[in-house]
Amino acid sequence: MRLTIILLVTALAATLFSVTSFAPIPYSNKKDTLHNNLFTVGVGAALIGGLYDGNYPYRLLKQHGNFGLGAPDKLDGELVVFQGKVYQTQYTGKTFVVDDRNLTPFAMVNFFQPDKKITNGNSISKESLLHFLDSILTNVNGLYAIHISGKFSYIKTRAFPPVKAHDHTPLASMLHLQHFFEFNNVKGDLIGYRLPSFMDNTNISGYHFHYLSANKNAGGHIIDVKTDSITIEIDRLNSYTIHVPSGSEFEQFDFKKNREEDIKSVERGEKECEK
Template identity: 80%
Template structure:
């Protein structure tokens, strides 16, 4: 049996005379569905070496049509876009994958943008994130972000696969990364900006994966330079964590501080490099 933990981010709190909980002004069912982040697995677990798939993609699709994650045994990177799931393998090969396969970690939502902006000026990754900060006004907000258009440069990465039950921490595998570079390319960035209070359960800050317009290339974003892009933003108000029911997860040490490992993995290089 799986344990599911749900947290509702509240702007207004009410007193309830039953089981104590965090809650917020009620939404209708559709609104809640379209503003909800569903996460399979725990971010710190993936960073620490929990790579064995345990949750089927066919079920993941029931919780979102947009998102990102990791494939079983860590062979590359995942993107969920327009209801389809794509895997960029360590070879760079990118394909739509079988719903019967499993993921160790993924986050999805039903994407319904609240805001849409077109930007025709060139930006590198740092200036893009700075610009996004000016749009995402809540420091503690949960945001799903879709960026589509033309890029003069994109650099991505993917990790090679591991053996079953091999738990080498992800930061220790950085020398094994495979990098891919693209010039004058069209495609989509699928990602999130999550708040600091979600660190370890998810991955706080910006996190983007790329999918080319031809759906034949992708990976975790390392660097980029925009040309002309459209930014769509979907502000979320709740999230669920589906906790794995595996022996490896049951014995995993979540007390270890993995902040530096998470930062190193996100930027694709060890601290100080």
């Protein structure tokens, strides 16, 4: 009798608490019609913390924007989205249009429609350029997409080598693996954003630029720049969307850890003690 009762209770519990696996959320093939929206694949803190495996195809990323930047699958260099095409710069410096079937772990894009255009024929440093941008981007909590095109007397970029699948070494611990590239008297485009502090962790707050040469054969994450004659175009954004990845690695990722200093180090390309 006792065994019968135990079996009945067990069966009842199994019925009441029956759990089925969550079905994967399908990708949306619907083209984004929001022209002031920043669409982000993945979470910035997850990339900084070591989630490098791609999860979102480029063919769908382009449905949400024709301008932006990001990281390739397994951290194989740097990404630029410009005029509707996605370019990858590997750690060797090789730059090319990616296969639409490939995947990205993190990228941000928007449909670029500038609200403001400024020309500057003076030679200015990176620090002076950012100060100038601050003077015209007066909403400290605003979202801005920024396109800077023209001639540059000096540009320094970087790209990381690829990692193995499921290698989760934090990005700040791999700064010694960066490959740097220097260019003098070149033409090209800087594709970037200035995002507010409240978007830290989901994205990367502050300024973030990637470079693409005019002949589309060089690029990388901007470390340093000195302008010659440039045009600055600003697109003010008023909303953002995040595509949240699925999979156990993302589901178990520790977002409580403070990665503020790691983010700054990765953006700068060096540890604080190395400055």
